[in-house]
Amino acid sequence: MSNKKTLVIGVIGADVHAVGNKILYHAFTDAGFEVINLGVMVSQEEYIAAAIESNADAIVVSSLYGQGELDCRGMREKCDEAGLEGILLYVGGNIVIGKQPFDEVEKRFKAMGFNRAFPPGTPPETTIDALKEDLHVEG
Amino acid sequence: MKPILLIDFGSTYTKVTAVDADAAKLLGSAAAYTTVQTDINDGLANAVALLSEQTGKLEFAERYACSSAAGGLRMIASGLVPELTAEAAKCASLGAGAKVIKTYSFELTEDDAAEIVSMKPDIFLLVGGTDGGNKACILNNAHMLAGAGGDFPIVIAGNRNAARECEHILAGREVYVCENVMPKFGTLNIEPAQQKIREIFLSRIVRAKGLTKASELISGILMPTPSAFLAAMQLLADGTESQSGIGELIAVDVGGATTDVYSISAGMPDRPGTIIKGLPEPYVKRTVEGDVGMRYSIHGIVEAAGCEAIAAASGIAPARVQELVDYLATHTDMLPTTPELAALDEALAGYAIRTAVTRHAGRIEEVYTMMGLAYAQTGKNLMNVERLVVTGGSLIHTKNTRKIASYALYDPQDPTSLKPRKAELLVDRKYILAAMGLLSKYYPEAALTIMKEELENNGLAE
Ligand code: B12
Numbered sequence: 057m058s059n060k061k062t063l064v065i066g067v068i069g070a071d072v073h074a075v076g077n078k079i080l081y082h083a084f085t086d087a088g089f090e091v092i093n094l095g096v097m098v099s100q101e102e103y104i105a106a107a108i109e110s111n112a113d114a115i116v117v118s119s120l121y122g123q124g125e126l127d128c129r130g131m132r133e134k135c136d137e138a139g140l141e142g143i144l145l146y147v148g149g150n151i152v153i154g155k156q157p158f159d160e161v162e163k164r165f166k167a168m169g170f171n172r173a174f175p176p177g178t179p180p181e182t183t184i185d186a187l188k189e190d191l192h193v194e195g
Numbered sequence: 196m197k198p199i200l201l202i203d204f205g206s207t208y209t210k211v212t213a214v215d216a217d218a219a220k221l222l223g224s225a226a227a228y229t230t231v232q233t234d235i236n237d238g239l240a241n242a243v244a245l246l247s248e249q250t251g252k253l254e255f256a257e258r259y260a261c262s263s264a265a266g267g268l269r270m271i272a273s274g275l276v277p278e279l280t281a282e283a284a285k286c287a288s289l290g291a292g293a294k295v296i297k298t299y300s301f302e303l304t305e306d307d308a309a310e311i312v313s314m315k316p317d318i319f320l321l322v323g324g325t326d327g328g329n330k331a332c333i334l335n336n337a338h339m340l341a342g343a344g345g346d347f348p349i350v351i352a353g354n355r356n357a358a359r360e361c362e363h364i365l366a367g368r369e370v371y372v373c374e375n376v377m378p379k380f381g382t383l384n385i386e387p388a389q390q391k392i393r394e395i396f397l398s399r400i401v402r403a404k405g406l407t408k409a410s411e412l413i414s415g416i417l418m419p420t421p422s423a424f425l426a427a428m429q430l431l432a433d434g435t436e437s438q439s440g441i442g443e444l445i446a447v448d449v450g451g452a453t454t455d456v457y458s459i460s461a462g463m464p465d466r467p468g469t470i471i472k473g474l475p476e477p478y479v480k481r482t483v484e485g486d487v488g489m490r491y492s493i494h495g496i497v498e499a500a501g502c503e504a505i506a507a508a509s510g511i512a513p514a515r516v517q518e519l520v521d522y523l524a525t526h527t528d529m530l531p532t533t534p535e536l537a538a539l540d541e542a543l544a545g546y547a548i549r550t551a552v553t554r555h556a557g558r559i560e561e562v563y564t565m566m567g568l569a570y571a572q573t574g575k576n577l578m579n580v581e582r583l584v585v586t587g588g589s590l591i592h593t594k595n596t597r598k599i600a601s602y603a604l605y606d607p608q609d610p611t612s613l614k615p616r617k618a619e620l621l622v623d624r625k626y627i628l629a630a631m632g633l634l635s636k637y638y639p640e641a642a643l644t645i646m647k648e649e650l651e652n653n654g655l656a657e
Contacts, residue, residue, distance in 0.1 A: 062327070090327070096468065099571070106380050108276050108329060109276055109325050110328035111328040
């Protein structure tokens, strides 16, 4: 195994929007990450279990259908409980319903323990840059 | 004619089966008490003597044996996350024909390690972490095992980046390193570990259990009995290159202490748009319910089914059911000699089957989204499996096999459990399946022909 950083990705809750998830999988893989893609309809427990076994460096949560806020609640606490203290947590997609000012949305997700929350339409490159910065990856 | 003797050293009975490998015919079968305490050959000789009363004197060209005597192959496994590597470890052990006494997840404590040593497993399977993934857990567990003593062999099949270090930590112990049971997240790779377990069984366990005396007489004790049974089921389902099998199947073996369920099936979803969740399922799968059995584990059946349900199915009043069940739990060799006991045993066997098959089969969950319905499947979808093989005293020695076996089928009361809709019922009346698994190692064509001939077709269970 190389020194690649490992990401666990998936679409949380009962959300079945599959297209963005596939795009992210390819984009992250091409950018040099080891990516464990859990697909759609992923529970908090599934992200956490995958991250434990694979010793992942970050969990990247997608939510497209509007219930992201409900689905993400308590995720940081569960990570802490499972021994994943300090693991990087990202969330993005269409994480809340309708058009709300994003700085407020971001504040709420950060209060929930997410390191970063991204507004709708964030291109994969932005996420990759952020990951590289936060995980101290060169290049 | 090429007579071959197939021997199954069971915990209670030594069963012998004679076949003619040239003609692919069953010649006869017999059983006598297992004598592992004194000399295992005594029981074997008794069984063979009974056999020759049926077949006449035979000069056996070859003799093969499997064994579940002296406790069978007793294993303990440890993994990391319960639903992931710990489950993979359990799955690997069961598929190798072992009896899994306990499975641990996360980091072992000193108390756990002491408990493990006191349970005296035949083999310990140490796993955890995907390749390149978590090392801390498996390393900690290796340290715990190293500190606790015991002399059981340890198979390491976890994160490959930690495997050698585990081996060093366990220096001085009998240790085997093999490929990870879960090399990548969501990928099961249990065959290498199973292969290693079988090798250890042959080279070490057979000797340790006082079965070597027997192996001088016979061409070898090839495998644990459940492993032989599994081989028979896979052959029956898949066939050989020149002879077709009968297709995907489920087999249930209801015993006194456990109920074993085998499925040879891919178990894929049939509803379009179904999402598969959880660990991938092996095509050949064995599960063992240690709390579901007709005598030693009779209370487990009642707990799972409810006393009322068993009362209703048997036509016996609930209070009397409880009384009889308590009696049978302590009188484990009691046969159903009265009509009342026969009715009770039938109801118990039915619920043993329902409980065990329900735990073996997958589930489908309806997920209501704002869009309407979506489906998520965990475990195997066995709804389209159309063959059901049953064995075990409570199913063989009754005329109502079909009624009892139908408890393995889809139950409208429990619509999310993916059990078969309907199935053709094949009954192992002559108790030959483990023997056919043994035979299949050298004469697969004959074993398949004999199974097709000898399994009694009891028609469609619906
Ligand atoms: C196709 C589609 C569906 C299909 C999905 C098919 C499938 N299996 O994939 C179906 C018809 C099933 C569907 C259903 C629903 N949908 Co719809 N759907 C869409 C649609 C039109 C396109 C989605 C898509 O594939 N986009 C293309 C991909 C490439 O983009 P993406 O998914 O957004 O992903 C990118 C980014 O978001 C980002 N990203 C994703 N995750 C993350 C994570 C991080 C950390 C970062 C940084 C970035 C990031 O990167 C991705 C790649 O570039 C969108 C509208 C739209 N134009 O986006 C609505 C939309 C997502 N759906 C919506 C809704 C409401 C629903 C339903 C609830 C009900 C409904 N009325 O249809 C159901 C929910 C079903 C369920 N349980 O999930 C809303 C969500 C509203 C909200 N969040 O406020 C949208 C936005 C439409 C709208 N404007 O109302 N939908």
